[in-house]
Amino acid sequence: MMPLNLSELISEEKVTAKIQEIGQKITDQFSGEEVTAICILKGSFMYYADLVRAIDLDIQCEFIGVSSYNGQTQSSGEVKVTLDLTTPLEGKNVVLIEDIVDTGLTMNFLKKMIMARMPKQLVTTSLLLKPAALKTDCTIDHVGFEIDNRFVVGYGLDYQGYYRNLPYVAQAQDFN
Ligand code: 5GP
Numbered sequence: 001m002m003p004l005n006l007s008e009l010i011s012e013e014k015v016t017a018k019i020q021e022i023g024q025k026i027t028d029q030f031s032g033e034e035v036t037a038i039c040i041l042k043g044s045f046m047y048y049a050d051l052v053r054a055i056d057l058d059i060q061c062e063f064i065g066v067s068s069y070n071g072q073t074q075s076s077g078e079v080k081v082t083l084d085l086t087t088p089l090e091g092k093n094v095v096l097i098e099d100i101v102d103t104g105l106t107m108n109f110l111k112k113m114i115m116a117r118m119p120k121q122l123v124t125t126s127l128l129l130k131p132a133a134l135k136t137d138c139t140i141d142h143v144g145f146e147i148d149n150r151f152v153v154g155y156g157l158d159y160q161g162y163y164r165n166l167p168y169v170a171q172a173q174d175f176n
Contacts, residue, residue: 001162009152010145010169015127018144019047022125023054025142026095029123034058035093036119040110041065041083043099046156046164047127047144051097062087068106079109089117099156100128104138128152128169151175 026035037059039048052059065083094114101107107124114122125142132149147169153159154166163170 002160004153004159004163005173006153006163006166006170007173008168009147009171010155012167015144015155015168016050018127019050020054022142022144023051023056026051026123026125027054027056030057030093030121032057033093034060035095036060036062036087036089037095037097038062038064038085038114040096040098040106042164043156043158044097044127047099048097051125055095060087064110066106066110079106081113089114089119092119094119094122096122096124098124098126098140100130100152101126101138101140101143102130102133103135105136107138107140108136127155145169 035057037048037052039045041063052061062085063083064085065081066079067082068079096110096114098107107126111122111124123141126140127144129140129143129146130149131146151172152169153163153172154168154170156164158164159172
């Protein structure tokens with residue numbers, strides 16, 4: 001593993017508090033209805049696991065795999081579905097859960113793909129958003145934190161497959 005020069009950007013405590021807030025908002029938004037929560041693999045697994053536990057509703061858990069970065073620090077601009085959902089979304093309340101929105105290409109690609117499956121409602125959330133990196137209009141219903149256009153790892157986010165298990169979000173000094 002290539003060691004990165006890291007500094008903490010968002011502490012575990014701040015992440016936890018924000019997730020409780022977003023979980024409560026989603027609970028209120030769908031009040032008493034059932035939802036299907038979609039985890040965008042791999043990076044969202046940690047945010048997803050914490051967020052679904054903060055949503056007090058009947059939940060079905062689904063997973064979708066996409067890749068766009070190929071282990072590099074710049075977006076390739078290409079979105080590939082590597083694992084599809086196992087259940088139809090027609091008529092369902094869907095919560096799409098992303099770790100980070102950078103160019104916005106992945107989120108917009110998935111929103112379009114999900115809307116084509118005719119859900120009752122689609123709500124999107126991303127723990128992190130880099131407003132300065134957006135290359136397309138991309139509206140997200142619940143954003144955890146807006147951050148600078150710098151490469152980050154931890155809390156599910158990787159560099160070359162590593163660092164996903166850090167319990168906080170860290171900025172890599174080695175890039176940008
Ligand atoms: P977008 O399509 O918005 O450019 O990129 C979304 C995906 O790129 C995220 O799901 C994530 O996997 C990856 N990504 C974007 N920015 C970063 C970053 O700063 N660090 C890491 N580790 N991945 C990122």
